[in-house]
Amino acid sequence: MSSRPPEPAAPALRADARRNREQVLRTAQQLFATEGLGVSLDEIARRAGVGPGTVHRHFPAKEALYLAVAIDELKQLVAEGTALIATGDPAALFTLLARMMANGAENVAVKSALLAAEFDLRTAAPDVAADLTRNVADLLDRAHAAGAARPDVTADEVMALVAGAFAAIRHANAETSRERSAHIAELILDGLRARP
Template identity: 85%
Template structure:
């Protein structure tokens, strides 16, 4: 069978190069927005996000016509990152990788609690807006949970739906404790919740 010849590099100014450039700009805006929202709150303007991302204001407004659209995109991007992390953890073969992923999910939720609250206030549901992405993350959690069950590092009666519900509950607990801005306090709350997933020991 003849080997496939590699794609030639995109010519300067070609549609393919422009599409790649637009994707890079969008990703840079998302990363910058995520960082600024977590560090400085939701009052950061789209123009300031553009300046910090090193792109023109028109680029940001073209991709994200409103703050709500940017909030939603940031949240969906986080789910994609977490799903990718789950896939990478599965490849390590670590039976306790479930706890690593859940810790990261809770940390991500704490860091971006303001964005999630804004979406709730605007009646945006990430699971409805990006069902495939949400389902992919749930699938990664279910896979890691199955591996954890196989070696007995989690409660045998624990289900993937319960795990996802507990992660959502962790966000609420962290907000209730006003711990969003304290990595130490939010991490402690996460540890307390994760400890409840481990097998019960008999004395």
């Protein structure tokens, strides 16, 4: 993977500009997942209900939009992980991992485009990637303490298995089938659960 420096921090946006940017990200994420990466920036603008200039101002190239969508998805997963930590549920690890794998299956086109462009999210958004790994580690510690997860598995191994799940889902051509991708994810999660 390329060791490109992380994207510079965006300047603080006005509330309306922030809402527009978030709407563009949500719309792009949905369109990329359902219609593929061929959808134009102008079509994303139209469906997001903003002008083309708004999209082009925030994302001058499609690759910038791919990266922003992927980072936004990571931030959503971090928020979900933080909420799951607050529940105290020892099985919350499996909930977060299932969501991470589903997210990867839904957004395989974006992730593939980033790989092709040699973008590594861990390099592009190291703080967000570290937060997600920390959430997984905290949930794994809780699952270990409750006897819900195999005692010999580490957080790094769990993250490697999630990355492997994306490859397995892609290999099985299961990206467009929630049932098939969820089944593959469940097979992987079963291997992480403690045995009686």
